[in-house]
Amino acid sequence: MAVDxxxxxxxxxxxxxxxxxxxxxxxxxxxxxxxxxxMRLEQDLPELLxxxxxxxxxxxxxxxxxxxxxxxxxxxxxxxxxxxxxxxRGSATMWHLVDLDLGNVAQYNETRREYWSFFRPRNLDSFVxxxxxxxxxxxxxxxxxxxxx
Amino acid sequence: MAYIDTPxxxxxxxxxxxxxxxDDLDRSDTxxxxxxxxxxxxxxxxxxxxxxxxxxxxxxxxxLAKKHEIVxxxxxxxxxxxxxxxxxxLHEGPHVRQERQSA
Numbered sequence: 001m002a003v004d005x006x007x008x009x010x011x012x013x014x015x016x017x018x019x020x021x022x023x024x025x026x027x028x029x030x031x032x033x034x035x036x037x038x039m040r041l042e043q044d045l046p047e048l049l050x051x052x053x054x055x056x057x058x059x060x061x062x063x064x065x066x067x068x069x070x071x072x073x074x075x076x077x078x079x080x081x082x083x084x085x086x087x088x089r090g091s092a093t094m095w096h097l098v099d100l101d102l103g104n105v106a107q108y109n110e111t112r113r114e115y116w117s118f119f120r121p122r123n124l125d126s127f128v129x130x131x132x133x134x135x136x137x138x139x140x141x142x143x144x145x146x147x148x149x
Numbered sequence: 150m151a152y153i154d155t156p157x158x159x160x161x162x163x164x165x166x167x168x169x170x171x172d173d174l175d176r177s178d179t180x181x182x183x184x185x186x187x188x189x190x191x192x193x194x195x196x197x198x199x200x201x202x203x204x205x206x207x208x209x210x211x212x213l214a215k216k217h218e219i220v221x222x223x224x225x226x227x228x229x230x231x232x233x234x235x236x237x238x239l240h241e242g243p244h245v246r247q248e249r250q251s252a
Contacts, residue, residue, distance in 0.1 A: 054170050057162045060151045087178060088222055107179055117176055122153070122162075122187040130182050130226055 013134040016086045020093070021136050021147060024084070029144030036082065036138070036145070039095060039108050045071050045115045058120040059104075071118040074104045083128070083135035084110070096131055100124065156197045160205055163187055167212045171219050181220040184213065188236045210236075214243040 024032065045051060045068060052064040061067035074080075074097070081098040092111040099105070103124045107117040121127035137148040152158035166184035171177055191198075191206065198206065213220070217239040229237035235249040 054165055057153045057158055057165075060153065089174065089178065107176075117179060119179075119183060121183055122159075122190045126186045126189065126228075127182055129228055130186075130223065133226070133228075 016088060017134050017136060020084060020086050023093075024136060024138065024147045032138065032145045035110065038113070039097065040075055042075065042108075042115060043072060045118055051117055051119075055117075055119045058122075067118070070104070071106060071115075074099060074102075074118065075106050075115075077102075081128075082138040083131055084138060085131070085135040088134075096135070098124070098128060100128075156194070156199070156202050159187065159191050159194070160198075160202060160209070163191060163206075163209050167209050167216065171213075171216050174219075177219050178222045181223045185220065185223070185236050188213070189234060192234060210246065214239065214246045217243045 027035075048064055048068055052061065052067045056062075056067060059067060059070055061070060077099055079099070079101070081096075081100060083096040083098060085094055085096075086092070087094055092109055094116065095108040095110060097106040097108065102120075104118070104120050105124075105127070106115060107119075108114070109116040138145050139148055140146075153162055163184065166180060166187065170180035171184060173180060188210075195203075213236060220236070221240040224237065224240035226237055232238060232245070233249060233252075235245040238245040
């Protein structure tokens with residue numbers, strides 16, 4: 001374990017990725033299913049006004065309500081990609097729910113069991129590519145979920 | 150055309166990232182990636198910016214460089230090898246920006 005310039009303990013991407021993969025493999029398919037089901041049923045985006053102010057231009061959303069409606073629509077969409085990782089800073093377990101068609105991403109903090117952000121990266125491919133360096137992709141398979149290392 | 154597709158919209162969003170979102174240490178990893186990928190997009194369309202816009206960009210770049218420790222959370226990124234895009238090398242320190250300007 002290294003210590004970064006602001007004094008926080010950090011681990012390398014590969015170490016954190018391996019740790020997350022190990023956690024996922026220790027979970028039953030039912031546990032993983034429940035975790036993803038919980039994320040997709042959630043309605044609330046805490047600190048909505050803060051996220052709206054930060055990301056409104058990415059969506060061209062005029063009101064917090066319009067931004068929240070896009071968020072709720074997003075997390076129920078079919079075909080989302082699920083990426084999960086451990087944050088180097090603070091070690092929280094996070095998820096990115098990515099819609100490759102519309103380019104939207106919801107971020108879920110599994111440790112806190114709440115949504116953490118909702119945004120639209122300017123370059124989704126770059127964003128996902130960079131995220132994949134530290135994430136594990138979880139994908140629906142014929143029987144349950146599979147993890148892609 | 151959406152606001153974010155305009156030079157003003159891109160600068161507006163870049164300003165939010167570098168002056169506010171990067172300071173949110175609960176989300177700084179994701180916000181760093183958003184800032185760096187938007188900075189790529191701005192660079193790809195630099196010809197669209199007028200002199201005042203370029204001046205504002207220089208100021209915002211200075212702020213980004215000062216926050217090099219924060220964005221280092223998502224760096225290095227082995228996929229980025231073009232050192233003209235100095236923002237992907239800020240884990241080496243803020244000097245990478247000056248080096249690029251003098252090159």
